Amino acid sequence: MxxxxxxxxxxxxxxxxxxxxxxxxxxxxxxxxxxxxxxxxxxxxxxxxxxxxxxxxxxxxxxxxxxxxxxxxxxxxxxxxxxxxxxxxxxxxxxxxxxxxxxxxxxxxxxxxxxxxxxxxxxxxxxxxxxxxxVRPEVALGDYYDYAFDIERKPVTDDDVDAVLTEMREGQATLRPIDGRAAQDGDVAAVKFTGTIDGKPFEGGSADRLPLVIGEGRMIAGWEEQLVGMGIGEAKEFDVTFPDDYRVEEVRGKLAHFEVELLDLRERILPQLDDEFAKAVGEVESLEALRAEIRDALEKRGEAEARHLFGDRIIDYATANSSVELPEVMIANEVEIMRDELRARLAQQRIGLDQYLALAKQSPEELLAELRDPASRRVKTLLVLSAIAEREGIDATDAEIDAEAADQLSRYGDEPKLREYLGSRRGRSYLRMTLRNQKLVEHLINRKLGTDGPVATASASPASTGSE
The missing domain is CATH 3.30.70.1050 (Trigger factor ribosome-binding domain)
Incomplete structure (x- = not known):
């Protein structure tokens, strides 16, 4: 038997x-x-x-x-x-x-x-x-190189540098009590307010003392503008309509009435933009040196962002031109992964998945159905990238996988369960896939830009072969 x-x-x-x-x-x-x-x-x-x-x-x-x-x-x-x-x-x-x-x-x-x-x-x-x-299905690869688009770099302007300097000055700002003038945009205010809809209070519609910067848009549109011109101790009533896409469904599109009192008002005093400021915020000796440092950082960040977007477009192009029959088990597994990713993001906001589903008025089954299309697209993308990597002869070496595992363990405190997972066939396979895809995209970008160099390849040893 x-x-x-x-x-x-x-x-x-x-x-x-x-x-x-x-x-x-x-x-x-x-x-x-x-x-x-x-x-x-x-x-x-x-x-x-x-x-x-x-x-x-x-x-x-x-x-x-x-x-x-x-x-x-x-x-x-x-x-x-x-x-x-x-x-x-x-x-x-x-x-x-x-x-x-x-x-x-x-x-x-x-x-x-x-x-x-x-x-x-x-x-x-x-x-x-x-x-x-x-096992992984066969992929019928289409063209993944002869595309018409190119990398799009946004030049760094003086205004971009000035915007960073302004943020740095605001970070070093001091607050000074305001005496003798009314509130205006940019002031730091403390307010007491009560809100009602159809004469009834609603959740989150009141506060005894709420600090905010007038004009930064913390409150719904039209709310902070009502504070402009008010003096300390002054009270005011006004109506504001919640936007149709507001995060709380119960108040979407509804007209709310607010009673507001301005409790405190302070203005931000920004430091002078000079060499002394530059020395205080950076390891430089002059404002011009600080400007040059900021410009260099912005250019590097812009280049990284441009390459990332360019890589995404190449991946989308290659995926659209290829065909593969997606195994149901891969789609189902990816749906579970995406649900776990959602749960982790919600946990960072102290929201449980059940609470999220209740707010969204969605059943667990409806959530899984909603995730199916993006999961299918992700599975196809991963399969296409794997097929291209094989054709291009790009892989991750055992040494690279070991180094990445060690790096993750150092970053996450050498947690025993993580160590066990990273040492397993499945964990090493995940690391191999991630590293290989990163190398592949960099290879495709560099080849298109004419900056391609040698790419390290790995002989598929038993320790670096696994499920993906």
């Missing part, structure tokens, strides 16, 4: 000794799937049975023996022979599947479906089983 097994790829790094622990042959199956016929030699089978007995001995209570010390025949009696075989199969399949992948150039995109005859799994005998896995 065969046993169907759903295998999780081992979280440990793939073996790098080069020893062939299993024998494997492959045959194509419909729907971008491949069946791996895997034969495990008897010494390996015995090793996995030993592991199974060891683990079960720790978990099984046997009278007269401490955990882990009971002999095998008592483990068979108290845990059951079927439990021993099942445990051995779990270890055998996971390890042997990894070892089999190391001998192929397959790129799995999902966990394998495994068929194994449990009754044939015994110590001292080789074991054969079948693992059928979805």
């Amino acid at each position: 065969s046993k169907d097994v759903r295998v999780r790829v081992s979280p440990r790094p793939p073996p790098s000794s080069g020893a062939d622990l299993v024998t494997v042959s492959t045959r194509p199956e419909p729907g971008s799937r491949v069946a791996l016929e895997i034969e495990v030699p008897s010494p390996e089978v015995d090793r996995h049975f030993a592991t199974a007995y060891s683990h079960l001995a720790e978990r099984t209570r046997v009278p007269g023996f401490r955990p882990g010390k009971a002999p095998r025949h008592l483990i068979d009696r108290y845990a059951g022979r079927a439990s021993v075989v099942a445990e051995a199969i779990d270890h055998l399949v996971a390890a042997s599947y990894d070892a089999a992948l190391d001998q192929t150039d397959l790129i799995p995109i999902d966990q394998p479906d495994v068929q194994i005859e449990a009754g044939q799994v015994t110590e001292g005998s080789p074991v054969t089983f079948t693992a059928t896995v979805s």
Whole structure:
């Protein structure tokens, strides 16, 4: 009787000794799937049975023996022979599947479906089983080089430099109480207000003391303008309509009445724009040197942004000209990833996913359906980039993957779960894909601009081959 097994790829790094622990042959199956016929030699089978007995001995209570010390025949009696075989199969399949992948150039995109005859799994005998896995589909690449557009660079102007200087001066500004004049744009005000809609208060419509800079647009359109001309202690009433696209649906497009009192008013005093200011805010000796430093920074940032946008256009062009049948499993996985990304962004705003769905009046199923189209586009883009990278001979080396993993661990505090993931086949495959795509886009940009240099390529070693 065969046993169907759903295998999780081992979280440990793939073996790098080069020893062939299993024998494997492959045959194509419909729907971008491949069946791996895997034969495990008897010494390996015995090793996995030993592991199974060891683990079960720790978990099984046997009278007269401490955990882990009971002999095998008592483990068979108290845990059951079927439990021993099942445990051995779990270890055998996971390890042997990894070892089999190391001998192929397959790129799995999902966990394998495994068929194994449990009754044939015994110590001292080789074991054969079948693992059928979805693999990356073939991409029919179109043109990705002969496009009509070019990089678009925006020159840095004196006004751009002046805008940065103004921001720097505002960051160094001091506040001085205003005496004898009314409020105007740019003043820092403190206000008390109460808002109502149809005579009823609404959530977020009142505050006892709210600081704001008049004219910066913190409040809805038309609200801050009403403060211009008011004096400290003065009260005022006015009506303002909420925009139709306001984030809170209940007040969209509604007319609100506000009663406002100006509690405090201060003006920002900006420092003089001179050499002394330049010395205070930067490691320069003059204002002209500070201007030159700002211009250089703006030009570098502008170049990086232009290259990024240019790269995006190249990717869009290449993706539009290529065709590929998208596997459902890749779309489903990407939808889950995009949902998790949304959850993470919401968490940064202290908003739960359930709360977001309630505000959006959307069910979890409707959210997944909404994410399907962008997930499909992302999957196609990744597949096209992978195909172009193969054609161009661009890959990430093991050394680059190791360096990126080390960098991530240093940035995120060497978190144990992250270390485990980055050391797994799946984690290394993700790093490889990310680094390779970055190198590919830079290569395509540089080639178009005539600045292409040699691109390091990697021989696809077992440690850098995995699902993408």
